[in-house]
Amino acid sequence: MTQIHPTAIVDRRAELDAGVSVGPYAVIGAGVQVGAGTTIGPHCVIEGPTTIGRDNRIFSHAALGAAPQDKKYAGEPTRLEIGARNTIREFCTFNRGTAQDSGTTRVGDDNWVMAYVHIAHDCQVGHQTILANNATLAGHVHVGDWVIVGGLTGIHQFCHVGAHAMIGFQSHVSQDVPPFMMVSGNPLGVHGFNIEGLRRRGFSRERIALVKQMHKLLYRDGLTLEAARAAIEALRGSAEGGDPDVTLLLDFLAASKRGIAR
Numbered sequence: 683m684t685q686i687h688p689t690a691i692v693d694r695r696a697e698l699d700a701g702v703s704v705g706p707y708a709v710i711g712a713g714v715q716v717g718a719g720t721t722i723g724p725h726c727v728i729e730g731p732t733t734i735g736r737d738n739r740i741f742s743h744a745a746l747g748a749a750p751q752d753k754k755y756a757g758e759p760t761r762l763e764i765g766a767r768n769t770i771r772e773f774c775t776f777n778r779g780t781a782q783d784s785g786t787t788r789v790g791d792d793n794w795v796m797a798y799v800h801i802a803h804d805c806q807v808g809h810q811t812i813l814a815n816n817a818t819l820a821g822h823v824h825v826g827d828w829v830i831v832g833g834l835t836g837i838h839q840f841c842h843v844g845a846h847a848m849i850g851f852q853s854h855v856s857q858d859v860p861p862f863m864m865v866s867g868n869p870l871g872v873h874g875f876n877i878e879g880l881r882r883r884g885f886s887r888e889r890i891a892l893v894k895q896m897h898k899l900l901y902r903d904g905l906t907l908e909a910a911r912a913a914i915e916a917l918r919g920s921a922e923g924g925d926p927d928v929t930l931l932l933d934f935l936a937a938s939k940r941g942i943a944r
Contacts, residue, residue, distance in 0.1 A: 687724075696730070705742070714747065717766065731759065731778070735766035735791070744774045750787075750803030752780050752821060765791035765809070776801040783822055796833070808845070826861065828883065830876075844934045846883070848876045858938045860900070861930050862893050870943050872901055892921040896931055901944065911935055 686692055686704045695712035698704070702716050705724040713730020716722070720734055723742040728734070732747035740746070747762045749755060760779040763786055764770075774795055779785045783804035789795075790809040799813045802821040807813075811825055814833035819825065823837050826845035831837070835849050838856040843849065847859045850866025850873075859865050862875045875897040880890050899905060899913045914932060918925050935942065 732762040734764045738768045740770045741772045746776045750777045761786040764789045768793045771797040777803045779804045857943045888921040892924040
């Protein structure tokens with residue numbers, strides 16, 4: 683059964699599936715859809731249009747689905763979409779999208795979002811990410827699967843962070859961060875690749891060696907970006923199961939509009 687605390691306010695136009703729990707003094711607005719098994723803590727405010735999947739844990743004072751913090755926003759019908767099994771800790775703020783982008787801010791599945799994290803309008807966050815306390819994603823930021831963002835880190839508007847990348851504590855990210863790389867600091871520097879993360883995700887020794895070689899070509903051999911891309915392309919077929927990793931990195935480099943951290 684859905685459990686709604688007597689002090690919570692749930693708009694009659696909200697849709698809560700079976701097993702949803704809403705804590706004291708929470709406010710759920712019109713156009714909000716919440717999947718089965720999701721728990722919403724005390725004093726949360728969720729505005730629509732917002733869709734939240736099943737089995738999420740949303741802790742107290744989170745504010746989800748508010749209008750974008752964009753002066754161009756003129757009341758267009760934009761959205762926030764949150765997937766399944768996410769942990770969203772205290773005082774997080776996720777905003778809806780804008781008409782100047784896709785109109786939808788998206789957060790995928792199985793993400794671990796710590797306290798005071800801000801996800802701005804039109805951000806696209808993948809699956810299995812970790813966003814540590816006070817991480818801030820400005821508008822239009824894209825974060826790939828398995829990314830880790832350190833606490834007190836700010837990511838500039840329109841930046842993309844590739845899958846499996848790791849950003850250290852209190853970093854200033856103003857350029858794209860390629861997949862697999864470890865970066866930190868202000869100004870941002872590249873400090874190797876995320877070898878421990880790849881091991882934990884079951885990458886074979888051959889695939890890890892391939893990623894190491896791609897990192898070397900991109901950051902250690904003094905090559906131009908175009909020369910590095912050509913050398914990375916030549917690595918196809920050199921490691922069993924590694925071609926998707928080559929494709930992931932090359933596609934990211936080709937699509938980068940802000941330039942990469944280098």
